Amino acid sequence: MTELAEPAYRPWLARFTKTTAGMTFLLIVVGALVTGNKAALSDPTWPAFVGQPLPTARTFVGGLIYEDSHRVLAGLTGLLTLIQAIILQRVEPRRRVRTLGWAAFGTVVAQALLGGLIIHSMRNPWVSVVHGILAQSFLVLMTAIAFMESRAWLAGHAPTFAAGASGLAKQLRAATIIAFLQLILGAGVRHSQTGFVSHLTFHIAGGVILAGLILFLTIRAFGQFAEHRFLTRALGSLSAAVVIQMLLGAAAVFANRARPEPEVAQLHHVVVSTGHVALGAAILVGLLLTAMAVRRRLHEGNQGREGDKPS
Secondary structure, three states: OOOOOOOOOOHHHHHHHHHHHHHHHHHHHHHHHHHHOOOOOOOOOOOOEOOEOOOOHHHOOOOHHHHHHHHHHHHHHHHHHHHHHHHHHHHOOOHHHHHHHHHHHHHHHHHHHHHHHHHHOOOOHHHHHHHHHHHHHHHHHHHHHHHHOOHHHHOOOOOEEOOOHHHHHHHHHHHHHHHHHHHHHHHHHHHOOOOHHHHHHHHHHHHHHHHHHHHHHHHHHHHHOOOOHHHHHHHHHHHHHHHHHHHHHHHHHHHHHOOOOOOOOOHHHHHHHHHHHHHHHHHHHHHHHHHHHHHHHEEOOOOOOOOOOOO
């Protein structure tokens, strides 16, 4: 393979990686529906579908609608991830991107095996939390791959000088890490059977910290980096998303506590809690993309582009 510092933009590969990343996000949303509808153990015959090798119309009833839909989507996403890793191995000159491709495939395999273990034997709530952590890790990997194959990354202009860019990049990375940790705390709340109040307290505290940091970054962007529209648009959108997310979180708590039968799924609670999970994942993706874009498009002093060196 000929090594290039920066490969040409390939529209077909960009579309493929974006589609696979989108499937990953959808998989997380459907997984939230499984949890919200108490359907995680509806079909104990994993990896089959009610004992059959392939799903049929008769299997999609009751909780199986959610559980087996999740199973089908997971299989498709895993297959696309394997195809993506093979394609990247063959056509991608950047070792970093090739490594991300195989890391994503390894993560989705581990995720599938852990999901099967939960169904068959490992019913501890913390195993379900780890399952959720792997899901978000998988989303991060797929998002990074898709962005590094995008036109914005490969066909963009030379980095623009901006005083304070390196500090901003570090703060955005910190916000991304906090958002990831916040999703871990949220998984603890969703799957906890004991200690609900303590888990919720930490989750709320994490949300306040993250919201404050995003607000700070937004104010800084509109003040110090106002000429960089991509940055102000991204952080403005993230600030709005965080406000909505906090409202959804409050609504999810009240909807959960108001259920007359906690073990029975209620439509209003499922809708609110699933929306909360989906928006949390979207905020994580938004912060990751913004951090990567700042690193790619802005520079301070003599630093140039990094991360695309051939190997």
